[in-house]
Amino acid sequence: MRKKICALLIFAVLLSALTGLNVFAQSNKALRPVFSHQGGFYTQPFELYLSVQEPNTRIFYTLDGSVPVPGSEGTFEYSGGILIRNRTDEPNDLSMIRNVSNDMFQGWIEPKGQLFKGTVIRAIAVNQQGIASDVVTRSYFVDPNGIQRYKLPVISIVTDRDNLFDNQIGIYVNGNYEMRGKEWERPVHVEFFEADNTLAFSQNAGIRIHGGYTRKYAQKSFRLYAREEYDEKKWFEHEIFPGLKAKGTGESIEKFKRLVLRMSGNDSQYTMFRDGLMQDLVSHFNVDTQAFRASVLFLNGEFWGIYNVRERYDDRYFQIHYDLDRDKVALLSIAGTTAESIEVDEGTEEDAQDYRNIINYIRQNNIKDSSTYEYVNTKLDLDSYIDYLITHIYFANTDWPANNQTLWKYKTDNREYNPNAPKGQDGRWRWAIRDTDFGFGLAYGGQVNHDTLSYASTEGRGFGAPPAWSVFLFKTLLENDDFRNKFINRFADHINTAFVPERVNEMIDKKSGDIAHIIDEHNRRWNKIEDWNKEVNILRDFANRRPSFVINHIVNRFRNNGVSQSASINLSTDIEKGYIRINSIDINEKTPGVKDPANWNGVYFGGVPVTIKAIPNEGYQFERWEGVNEDIKYNDTITINPQNNLSIKAVFKKTSSGGRMMGDINGDNVINSSDYVLLQRYILNISDLKLEDKYAITDLYEDGEINSIDCAILQRYVLNIITSLPHK
Structure with a gap:
């Protein structure tokens, strides 16, 4: 590390002396080297070519993840094609560093065999005036199966190995992994390849070790920071979690300020997705959860295993999910033996x-x-x-x-x-x-x-x-x-x-x-x-x-609070006409876990009143319940105590253009003998029906006429001989 810093300083001083320019301040994006191939997965080896538009400009590159510094060990001047191939046959490198853990159960263990390895290229261009370009970083992976080797997103993190593994400054080793805060954040380059080999984003960022006790494990979690000080891209802009909606606004989320690459925590020796499974199961609950997506991680081209991409709870999370001022967010973590063990993650002690x-x-x-x-x-x-x-x-x-x-x-x-x-x-x-x-x-x-x-x-x-x-x-x-x-x-x-x-x-x-x-x-x-x-x-x-x-x-x-045995409640209806809500859930296809909203079963508890509501679809209106007491059968919302198994049906009726259901001739939201009498008097020419659209309400046979057939149908319905209107 010291040699590289010295070489970098010498490089800057020499160029400044020759040109009178600050090489770093004068970095020119137009000078960036152009790569003949995009980063990603390939099925065959190939020659990679680097070029630059400005004449008499030299290109320097590295293969070890470090920033190119002319004259420094590991920095090469480009003179021709670079062979990109499968490097698995080369000795394992970063994975052989031993001082990465002090946990007796999940400490360092030598990998079994040679790890799959890609090639990382970092390049700069320097013109005759000594102006250096920005660093361009690309990761390449060669395998006969190409992207099919991993049917998951692939994340490539590239950085000077000292940032992670140097005994003094490396955040991955020598107990340094216990350290926290901005001073233990290191610069990296991140590439995110989708499962179809599409490059989702490629940018510079900051990295820290993430987690509590699991920092001690050999496989560690990381936290990534998108910052302006690293890259002009201030966010990770991509739909990293397909379908993710903001908890507060319902809007799609396609940009992130911070990301966690989690090694599955305490589950890392079991399934590698336990926490992600659980949080996804309840992501529609009235709580906050961290989105989850499995991925594959490479460090400087070396396979680092399965990682869970996660959101991180901080002020930015709540800003994005709830469209609020992040400076007004208070976030607390509580753990310990006393109630005073409150850690303020965002906000103040107040x-x-x-x-x-x-x-x-x-x-x-x-x-x-x-x-x-x-x-x-x-x-x-x-x-x-x-x-x-x-x-x-x-x-x-x-x-x-x-x-x-x-x-x-x-x-x-x-x-x-x-x-x-x-x-x-x-x-x-x-x-x-x-x-x-x-x-x-x-x-x-x-x-x-x-x-x-x-x-x-x-x-x-x-x-x-x-x-x-x-x-x-x-x-x-x-x-x-x-x-x-x-x-x-x-x-x-x-x-x-x-x-x-x-x-x-x-x-x-x-x-x-x-x-x-x-x-x-x-x-x-x-x-x-x-x-x-x-x-x-x-x-x-x-x-x-x-x-x-x-x-x-x-x-x-809760037996002492009057809760008795559980009871089954069957709820049924014609879902084309409406649906049923029980307590806090809608029995329809929008509710996760509801497979058959037309005939649904649930378990509830005796001694705990349950509220059930009938909700009609547009063009329909609730008429009655079947399977409940007479005194509540016409109420669209009922409360019952499920001491025994119940079977309840919601019956909906078609409404007229004015919102009135078929057969409700007097408009009192109940179909009974009063409606039958009114229709009978109309047919006998004793009185008229003062309705905006009498056919939509009284043509119960739907033949375009209002006559004795409709009257007979209504009579049969009132007598419960038939149970639905219209009727053929």
Whole structure:
């Protein structure tokens, strides 16, 4: 490193003396070398040619990831074609550096065999005046299968090896990986190739080591920063996560200020996608989640394994997702043995104290009182909190609640609750999901039968029990009937949709299928996963069995609150005419996990009232329920206590152009004998029908006439001989 710095300084001084110019300040983009081939994957070796438009200009290049410095070791002057080939037969390089870990279980292990390697070229041009161009960086990979070798995005990080592996300044080695902050950020070049070999972006950026304890592991996570000081491109601009929508605005997200390349955390010796699976399962919940995409990473052309591309929680995340002023974001992380263990990730200590004040208010006031509960709901987004709780409880995440608690809020101008503000901007604390690796049956985490509900809501004793502070909020809120019932019903809603085993298994199959073809290559690099297929099957077993355990945990935990056995509710309707909403979920094709909205089944709990609403499609109107008591059958919204299995049908009717349904002649939204009498009197010429479009309402046979046939049909309908209108 010292030799290279000296050579760089000598190069600058010589050129300055010759030309009177500052070589770096005078860097000219027009001088950039032109490469004959784009970076990416190729099936055959080829000769790479470099050129420059300005005559009498020299080109210098490197092959080791360093910035070219004329006269420095490892910098070559270009004189002809450069052979680009598969370099796998060359000795492993970066992967043989040993002082990368101090963990006894996931320390350095020599790769099994030769790793796949590409070629990285970094080049500059220097003209006769001594003006040097910007550095141009390209990564090339040659394999008979070309891009088909990896059916995933490929990320190539190129940098001077000292930035990562020098004992003094390298961020990957020698305990330096424990260091944090801007002073431990290093410059790199990043190329992102899509699975079809399209170059999504290529730019300079900053890199840091990312993570908590996993910094000690040999395979480490990285954090990438798009900064103006590195590149004129201030963002990573690409649809990195296809289909990703902003949590607050619903807009597509196609630019990022920071990215995390995660090595799957505590799951890195098991499935390599556990946390991504869990967060994707609940990405539509009322909590924040980090988008996930599997990828393959190369460092200076050397295969570095499978990495999970993730969003990072910071002020930029909330700026993008909620279209807000990032300077007004407060973001807290809570972990430790005491309630004072709050780390301010964004904001000030005043924000941490604000949250403590809310907790103290709850300690000093009776949460059963409606006024107390309503006040707390102006400080905490309790709907977000409920989804957050359900997520960790279903996942059986035992690295929580004493760890990995993350919450944020937008600081309104008056620091008060603004109920009319856009989503996420009302001034209340909301919750975010992070680091769920211990969940979903991880070997040393919560197993499929783990009673995480009791674990997170009662003050346990002994080894492994969460500290009192970490269960206080949930335990106390459960004393309020409204919160408890909402929590139970919302949990049931998710069990019946998002957590349906069929849906969860489909997602497991998709994510495991994405990396199955390279898991062996990854394992040869890191030697960590003993039986990958077995680990994936543990996920499937959890998906299949977890709902029944959670249902039993709910009954057992709340038996003293009047919760009895679970009951099945069957909801059916003609989906062409309308759909049904139960509690917080719409039974239609838009809701994840709903396969058959025309005939749907869900599990709910006796002693916990369930609200069901019929919602007509355009051109239709709710008429009645079938399978409920007579006194509520004509109400579009009903509340029932599911003590036994129920089968309920919503019946919708066609409306006239004025919005009135067929057969509702008197316009009272109910079809009964009064309507029959009016139609009969019209047919007998006793009175007229004062309707804007009488045929749309009274032509029940749809033959273009209003006569005794329509009257007979209406009579049969009122007597429940037929159940739908119109009728042929």
